[in-house]
Amino acid sequence: GSLGVEVVDAPKGPGALVVAVHVPGPGYTAGLVRGDVLVRLGTAEIGSASDLAAVVGDARPGHQLVMTVRHDSGARQQLAVTPGVVT
Incomplete structure (x- = not known):
């Protein structure tokens, strides 16, 4: 599966920092933006x-x-994403 994002280790605490969002892609469709930190996916x-x-x-x-993502502001948000197939 793929979310269509590029991530690195988050510098401030646990998580994966989004450094690029592929357009179109599952992450873009879900509302991810550069700078978001993914802290939970599913369970x-x-x-x-x-x-x-x-x-x-x-x-x-x-x-x-x-x-669950943590935004630059520190606010957390839950987003629905449907992983795609890597082609």
């Missing part, structure tokens, strides 16, 4: 970029997941 806590890659790799394409 999995995301502590780093490699955690996110592992969870997304195990996700079933076409099945919606809820992700």
